Amino acid sequence: MGTLLRNALVLLLLLTAVTGVAYPAVVGGLGHLLFANKAGGSLVERDGKVVGSSLIGQTFTAPGYFWGRPSATTPDPYNGGASSGSNQGPSNPALTEAVKQRIAALRAADPANTAPVPVDIVTASGSGLDPEISPAAAEYQVGRVAAARHMDAGKVRELVAANTKGRQLGALGEPRVNVLELNLALDAAAR
Structure with missing residues (x-):
């Protein structure tokens, strides 16, 4: 033994x-x-200072910035230590109410925009950390961002196009726009 x-x-x-x-x-x-x-960690630096990661979303709420997907992590949004979705299915009344509130906030921020709201900017991703939005979600926000920054909407669209990544290996996934990188490009264009 x-x-x-x-x-x-x-x-x-x-x-x-x-x-x-x-x-x-x-x-x-x-x-x-x-x-x-x-x-x-794919850290992004601006002027020698770390401003975020290209792999984890951040909360942007100012009208002059593109807004990312909502985050379901707790206790804070985009908490890398608590990666999770909301676990709310499409028939859950709490999800329906949250989406309605998010749509109302988008409409209040840009009342002139009557386009359909892309689903990815009113629903959280499975991880709650998604740093990217669809090109449609970026296009939806162009008018608000351009007006808040007193920029030509065409110039803002050019920045969106320049920051849109295609499918990986030409076939995997969907085209996407990294919100942090796009917002940094907006700041650089304003200088």
């Missing part, structure tokens, strides 16, 4: 060292070596 326990303990320590220390160190080291920006 003593030999069996000793062998089990040795195996436990060996596997802990390999799978709990060595493997994560090698994989993490290779990640930092080969993909330094992504492994470091």
Whole structure:
């Protein structure tokens, strides 16, 4: 019995060292070596200061900025430590009410806009961290952003187009616009 326990303990320590220390160190080291920006969180800097990550959404509420998808994370929006959706299905009255309130807020921010509201700017993503919106969601907001910034709507559309990423590998996913990068491009254009 003593030999069996000793062998089990040795195996436990060996596997802990390999799978709990060595493997994560090698994989993490290779990640930092080969993909330094992504492994470091894809941080975005402006004027030497970190302003966010291109992988995690942020809350923008000023009329002169594009707004991203709502976040269902708690206790704060876009909380990377609490990635989750709302778990509210389409028949849930709470989701219906939340969407109605979000649509009302969008309409109040831009009363002249009578276009249909794209679904992705009134519903949270599965992770609650989505940094991107659809080109339709960006187009919906062009008028409000242009008016708030006293910019030509055509110039704002050009910035949206310049910041629109196509499908990955030409076939995967949908075209998308990173909200942080677009808003930083807007700030740079205003300088």
